[in-house]
Amino acid sequence: MTPASHTPTGPRVIVALDFASADAALAMARRLDPSSCRVKVGKELFATGGPLLVTRLRAMGFDVFVDLKFHDIPNTVAAACRAAAADGAWMLDVHASGGRRMMEAAREALEPFRQRPLLVAVTVLTSMEAADLAEVGVGDDPEAQVLRLARLARDSGMDGVVCSPREARLLREHCGPGFVLVTPGVRPPQTAADDQARIATPADAIAAGAHYLVVGRPITQAADPVAALAAINQQTGLQR
Numbered sequence: 071m072t073p074a075s076h077t078p079t080g081p082r083v084i085v086a087l088d089f090a091s092a093d094a095a096l097a098m099a100r101r102l103d104p105s106s107c108r109v110k111v112g113k114e115l116f117a118t119g120g121p122l123l124v125t126r127l128r129a130m131g132f133d134v135f136v137d138l139k140f141h142d143i144p145n146t147v148a149a150a151c152r153a154a155a156a157d158g159a160w161m162l163d164v165h166a167s168g169g170r171r172m173m174e175a176a177r178e179a180l181e182p183f184r185q186r187p188l189l190v191a192v193t194v195l196t197s198m199e200a201a202d203l204a205e206v207g208v209g210d211d212p213e214a215q216v217l218r219l220a221r222l223a224r225d226s227g228m229d230g231v232v233c234s235p236r237e238a239r240l241l242r243e244h245c246g247p248g249f250v251l252v253t254p255g256v257r258p259p260q261t262a263a264d265d266q267a268r269i270a271t272p273a274d275a276i277a278a279g280a281h282y283l284v285v286g287r288p289i290t291q292a293a294d295p296v297a298a299l300a301a302i303n304q305q306t307g308l309q310r
């Protein structure tokens with residue numbers, strides 16, 4: 071299956087709404103402008119806020135990345151993707167390690183949607199090092215495994231992958247210009263790394279080929295989230 075070739079338009083920053091309650095997430099969203107960013111709802115927030123939260127964020131004008139990293143048998147993942155697309159997700163993700171048939175089923179499930187969500191795959195979790203991979207039977211180093219899974223994702227119809235900014239250049243080279251690269255681990259210069267180990271600045275991530283940057287705490291925990299977002303948008307050099 072050939073993946074759709076994607077040209078990014080609109081805001082490149084996806085604000086990770088990592089809050090424990092829907093109210094807190096909505097309060098942050100109300101401070102942000104949908105013409106300046108997209109938003110991401112992860113497992114914790116979805117577990118508490120559910121599809122209604124996605125609907126409410128959409129009603130505020132936001133594109134929503136529903137980051138649930140589906141990984142199951144093909145039929146189950148296809149059904150989950152269909153449901154998330156019906157909720158109005160702008161972007162969805164699955165685990166590439168679920169394999170070709172799972173990814174193809176996910177992609178096929180989205181075909182009937184007039185405006186289908188972008189479908190991206192997680193390759194190797196950035197929390198995993200070589201020793202962790204060896205323990206689950208993968209002898210290759212993380213970079214080789216990331217590349218293998220990114221190619222498999224592309225060949226299975228995925229629009230792109232979630233990757234570390236440090237991997238972006240390699241994947242851009244091997245997977246082509248229209249392959250979506252979504253990078254977390256982005257930190258503006260002179261800000262705390264928090265628990266992120268392999269970070270890059272917004273400018274470096276874009277220069278390496280990232281289409282979209284997932285940024286959480288540097289915006290959501292900033293004294294002035296709006297100013298922090300504006301500064302990051304400016305640093306990408308792609309401000310609209």
Ligand code: C5P
Nearest residue numbers: 086088196254255266284285286287288
């Ligand atoms: O606060 P911070 O900018 O570190 O948030 C990054 C977001 O990206 C979090 O929601 C985190 O779960 C997510 N993420 C990540 N690394 C990955 C995949 C997702 O940090 N490899």
